[in-house]
Amino acid sequence: MITLQSYLCGQWQQGEGAGATLHNPATGAAIASCSTRGLDLQAALAYARDVGGPALRALTFAERGALLKRMSNTLHEAREELVAASTQNNGATRGDAKFDVDGAIGTLAFYAKLGAEIGARVGDKRCLVEGPAEPLTRAPRFCGYHVWTTRPGVALHINAFNFPAWGLAEKAASAILAGVPVLTKPATSTALTAWLLVKKLVEKAELPAGALQLVCGSVGDLCDHLLPEDVIAFTGSADTGAKLRRSVSVVERSTRLNVEADSINAAVLGDDVEVGSPTWHMFVRHVITEMTQKSGQKCTATRRIFAPTSTIDALQAELVEKLTAIRVGDPALEGIDMGPLATEDQLKDALKGLALLQHDGAVVVSGAAEAMAGSGGWFLKPVLLRHPEPSKGKAVHSHEVFGPVSTLLPYRGAAEAARLVARGEGTLVCSIYSDDKAFLESSVLAAATWSGRVLIGSEKVADQATTPGMVLPSCIHGGPGRAGGGEELGGERGLRFYMQRTALQGDRSLLDRLLGAKVDDAKA
Numbered sequence: 001m002i003t004l005q006s007y008l009c010g011q012w013q014q015g016e017g018a019g020a021t022l023h024n025p026a027t028g029a030a031i032a033s034c035s036t037r038g039l040d041l042q043a044a045l046a047y048a049r050d051v052g053g054p055a056l057r058a059l060t061f062a063e064r065g066a067l068l069k070r071m072s073n074t075l076h077e078a079r080e081e082l083v084a085a086s087t088q089n090n091g092a093t094r095g096d097a098k099f100d101v102d103g104a105i106g107t108l109a110f111y112a113k114l115g116a117e118i119g120a121r122v123g124d125k126r127c128l129v130e131g132p133a134e135p136l137t138r139a140p141r142f143c144g145y146h147v148w149t150t151r152p153g154v155a156l157h158i159n160a161f162n163f164p165a166w167g168l169a170e171k172a173a174s175a176i177l178a179g180v181p182v183l184t185k186p187a188t189s190t191a192l193t194a195w196l197l198v199k200k201l202v203e204k205a206e207l208p209a210g211a212l213q214l215v216c217g218s219v220g221d222l223c224d225h226l227l228p229e230d231v232i233a234f235t236g237s238a239d240t241g242a243k244l245r246r247s248v249s250v251v252e253r254s255t256r257l258n259v260e261a262d263s264i265n266a267a268v269l270g271d272d273v274e275v276g277s278p279t280w281h282m283f284v285r286h287v288i289t290e291m292t293q294k295s296g297q298k299c300t301a302t303r304r305i306f307a308p309t310s311t312i313d314a315l316q317a318e319l320v321e322k323l324t325a326i327r328v329g330d331p332a333l334e335g336i337d338m339g340p341l342a343t344e345d346q347l348k349d350a351l352k353g354l355a356l357l358q359h360d361g362a363v364v365v366s367g368a369a370e371a372m373a374g375s376g377g378w379f380l381k382p383v384l385l386r387h388p389e390p391s392k393g394k395a396v397h398s399h400e401v402f403g404p405v406s407t408l409l410p411y412r413g414a415a416e417a418a419r420l421v422a423r424g425e426g427t428l429v430c431s432i433y434s435d436d437k438a439f440l441e442s443s444v445l446a447a448a449t450w451s452g453r454v455l456i457g458s459e460k461v462a463d464q465a466t467t468p469g470m471v472l473p474s475c476i477h478g479g480p481g482r483a484g485g486g487e488e489l490g491g492e493r494g495l496r497f498y499m500q501r502t503a504l505q506g507d508r509s510l511l512d513r514l515l516g517a518k519v520d521d522a523k524a
Contacts, residue, residue, distance in 0.1 A: 002036035002194045007122045007202060007214040008044040010051075010285075015039050019217055021186045023442040024329040025091035025340040026377040032089070032192055036217035042225050044183055044213050048154035049229075052181030052210025057150055059143040059208070060124050064177050065115015070205045070374045071109035072326050077163075077198040079105070082165060082193055088190035090164065091339040091377065093331040095505075096294045103166035103421045103471070111173035113492060116456050118177075123199040125516045126150065126179065128492075130501065133508060143508045145515060150179035152227030155498060156222070160235040161187035162297040164194040170473065171233050174494035176211060180231070185215040187236075188384035217244070222252065224248040231498060232254040233488070235299070238262045241484055257486035260477070260498055264424040267468065268313065268417050268443065270434025271308040278462040285314070286467045287406065288322050291382055292338045293396075293469065296404035297346070300429050305398055306390075309410045316386060316408055322365040327407060328372065340377040341403055347378040347465045349373055360395035362387040362407050379404040380404060390420050397423035398482075414439050418446040426450055426481020431468035434459035452479030470508065 004022075005012040011372035019035025054065065075082065079101055086097035122128065128231040130146040155175040159167040164186050172182045186194035198214040201207060222233060226249035234244055234257070241259040249255035267287055273279045290302040307315045341347045354369040367383035382404040386395050390409035397420075397505055411417040421430060435458050447454050453475060453484050455468040469478045476490035488494055 001030055002032045003389050004032050004191055004216040006036060006039060006216045007198055008039060008041070009047045009213075009512060010209055012037055014256050015217055016169065022089055022189060022192055023131070023216045023343070024088055024377075025342050026332065027046065028344075028377055030465070031423050033351060034188060034191060034216040036215060036219070036511045041215065041219060043224045045225065045230075046223070047150065047183040048183055048210050048213060048362075049104050050210075052208065053154070053179075055208035055444070056176065056179045056211055057126060057152075058368070059179070060119055060126065061122060061177065062117050062119025062178065064118060065112045067205070067211075068115060068173055068176060068207070069112035071201055072112055074200055074205040075105045075108065075169075075197065077204070078155070078196070082179055082196060084163070085193040085196050087331050090162070090190050090342055091331060092294065093336055093339050093457055096331075096339065097166050099227055100163050100165045100295065101182045101191070104169035106136055107166065107170045107473045107492055108173050111177050115177050123516060127515065128495070128499070133511070136505060138286070139230055139506045143510055143511065144503050144505045146501055146503055147515060148501050150229070150274075151229050151500055153180065155180045155232065156226065156232045157182055157184040158219070158232065158234045158236065159184065159186050159194070160299070161190040162294055164190050164191050164192075165197055167235055168194050168197060168475070170471070170489060173214065173473070174488065177496035178299065178495040180211075180498040183213045183215065185219050188217055191216050197462065204350075209436075212404045226280055228253045228254070228255060228430070231258070233258045233497070235260040235484075238482065238484070244504055256497065258478075258486040260299060260428070260486050260488065261482065261484035263299055263399055263426070263428040263479060263483040265300060265468070266304045266306060266421045266424060266447075267302045267431045268306040268421065268433065269308065269311065270432065270445075271310065272283065272434055272436035272437045272439055273311070274370060275311055275314045277432050281491055282457050282462040282465070284322070285383060286431065287319060290469045291323070291384075291404050291406050293324055293438055295338050295341055295380075296514050297342060297402055298469050300471060302406055302431070304396065305406050305408050306420060307408065308409050309412055310409060312410045316384070323366050323384055326382055328379055328381050329375075330377065338382070340375075340379045342378075344378050346402065347380060350380055350401050350403035350405065351457070353399055354405060356395045356399055357401065357407065360387070360393050361389065362393070362396055365408070384408065391416075397491055398425070406434075414442045421447050422450050423424045424450065424482065425453070426478040426479055428477070428483045429453045429455065429468045431455040431457060433450065436460050450480060452483060
């Protein structure tokens with residue numbers, strides 16, 4: 001068993017005492033421990049503000065992009081080690097582990113390229129101009145610009161257990177390109193991959209001092225010591241998100257907070273889709289992937305499956321057939337399609353959630369609402385439920401079972417489908433599958449009101465589109481309401497959380513020189 005140290009103030013530091021124990025979820029065996037007892041985490045915040053911030057802000061956007069490229073290349077070189085760590089500590093199959101690690105590598109590479117593109121646009125300027133100059137009076141020389149400048153604080157990143165590599169990288173990429181140093185805190189239970197990732201970056205990526213720090217273990221009351229210029233980006237449960245919103249820093253100092261929380265994501269099969277059509281097969285393929293990838297432990301996984309009453313029985317039969325064929329077991333073994341849940345507590349919570357859904361009226365049609373007997377780890381076979389009256393259900397629209405669990409829900413007509421989707425009160429993603437223009441026109445924008453992202457599946461993209469659970473760095477990731485109200489990524493949009501927008505008003509020629517804007521002679 002190894003001890004995971006934290007990387008703080010430019011050096012690796014080990015906390016006092018035994019600390020928390022990390023396990024292999026396929027066997028239950030202890031594999032590592034970590035502790036933050038006795039560590040000066042407030043000193044780490046000060047180090048980030050005083051050392052890391054100035055170092056990053058001194059770099060141009062192009063130079064920050066080059067830094068992200070080094071980070072991406074470093075992780076690519078360490079890919080196999082990171083995949084092995086994910087299998088060991090997350091219980092991920094090789095495919096699921098690569099999904100996490102490659103997501104981290106790809107996101108860093110995307111923001112590296114974005115840094116080069118911004119650099120080509122703004123040169124050595126460290127600010128971003130939003131839109132053209134705005135005339136403010138009848139005098140053409142007096143105008144206003146909106147500019148984005150880097151905040152002089154630190155970004156505290158609190159990540160979820162399910163994506164220790166990708167979750168860390170997607171937050172860090174935006175922050176570092178914006179010029180803000182990062183103090184990242186992975187979920188303790190699956191911190192092995194994140195620890196190894198940062199270890200590789202420290203060794204080989206030539207990180208500026210203070211640009212990236214790592215906390216393995218509890219941060220205690222650290223959130224209460226953040227300042228107005230700092231930010232918190234959190235991914236996890238709605239309960240923890242609510243606690244962060246009540247922290248002293250957020251309430252009294254207006255420390256910025258971005259939350260990605262529970263999400264009862266929906267997939268809607270259009271009433272025009274015929275059984276066996278390309279769009280039908282796309283829908284089935286996506287549902288199976290979203291139920292079983294990462295053992296259903298994805299914030300973007302499909303939890304509610306809406307189908308018209310005319311085809312729901314055929315859909316159920318096909319889903320049951322495919323789910324029954326999923327081989328569940330130790331991902332270290334050959335031929336395994338799905339591994340265990342990440343922790344014993346996650347398994348207990350999933351079983352409690354299944355009981356709640358059944359009490360709410362849902363019936364199990366595939367799998368079993370119980371743990372695999374005699375497995376030695378924390379396994380749960382895929383469970384498909386069906387609720388006969390979704391309009392009367394409550395838990396199915398409000399409680400997320402974070403595992404390989406989804407519920408079939410019948411609907412009659414596009415209007416009812418839209419009303420039922422809205423019962424989720426905010427999702428990260430909704431996917432709608434149809435080739436009927438009228439159905440899409442009445443469904444897509446209605447779903448967009450309640451979703452951070454809407455994937456539209458149709459015959460023309462059946463063999464091209466990514467699954468709804470795939471988070472792409474060029475599109476925003478986040479959602480309203482129950483999903484947390486936050487927003488990450490989205491290309492250059494992802495930098496805004498770490499920057500301050502300010503209106504500059506004054507002489508047009510002076511502002512053009514200050515900002516490096518191109519002078520429009522017709523308006524000068």
